[in-house]
Amino acid sequence: MDGSLFYWVCWCFWTYLTFLLNKQNPYRLKLSALILSLIILENNHFTLAGFDLYTGGLFLLFVSYAFTYGEKRKTIAYFFICSFIVSIAYVTFHLFEIFDPVWVIFNKDWMMGILICYLSILLQKGLKGRILMVASGTMQGEFFYAYILRKFDFSYSIGSLTYLDAFAITSILLVGWSCLENAGIYFENNFALNQKSKQKSS
Template sequence: MEGVIFYWSCWAFWIYLTFILEKQNPYRVKLAAIVLIALILSNFQFKIGEFEVQASGLFILGISYLFLSQEKRGAIIYYFICSFIVSIAYVTFHLFEIFDPIWIIFKKEWMMGIGLWYLAILLQQTLKGRLIIIFAGAMQGEILFAYILNKFQFPYLIGAFSSLDVCSITAMLLVGWSALENAGSILQNHFHFFEKGKQKSS
């Protein structure tokens, strides 16, 4: 069922932000509000010209641009280049799925999620940067793919649940990878603390 991964991941993240994350974190309330609004807007669709758009997809794209606008000018240019690369990869996958679907060896959302996850790791060093280019790139890819299909009179919903599932899978993989990247320093500090305690006791 499309949208299940999106709903589960959003609710899990919202619960973490609301009840588990320390209240002093400056991003806590903002991120919780963003997740909640994205969940609410997922039930609304509207039309822009010839294109059908799901409100949550457009909201995610807008939030990505908002975070982008807070970066320095040079960083913004690089972010846009990275998001454009993600968009091209996103559209290319969909086009290959149409013209040669036999190479889809397992569920396409997971294939796309893993591919975009690897691409984000190559293009960006920070979790924030990776998430921004994935969300912006995927939604830009949705618009570009809808434009291509519209040339052939094929209807397509921009920001549909399948695309939100892809974004959710990629985000979860990136968060997990970031936790693994930082696990070394956390464990090092943890063991260093115990070593200090042993030295003091001796």
């Protein structure tokens, strides 16, 4: 069922932010509100210039642009270059899926999620920048892909639940990778502290 993974991931994130995350965290309320807004908006859609647009995907694109707006010019320029690379990868994956589906050896959403996750890890350092880049890059890719399909008289819904499922998979992978990165730093720091305390005691 389209959207089931998206709902599951969103509610898990929202539960963590609301009940488990430290209440002093400055991002807690903002992220909770963004996730709830995304859940509310995701199933609404309208037609514009012959394209079927879902408000959930458009909301993600707007949020990614809004968060990037206050950065320095060089940062914004680099962000849009990276998101364009993600867009090209996103469209290329979908086109290969249509014209040469044999190479899709397991679930396409997981394959694309792994690909986009790998690209974002290479292009951005922090979790925030990676997720924002994925949101903007994949949604821009949705527009490019819909435009290409329109040339062949195929209809395509931009930002639908199918897209949000793929975005949810990528988000899970990025959060998991970020936890591994932070765990490595945590253990490295603690190990160094333990070694220093042992040396002092001896």
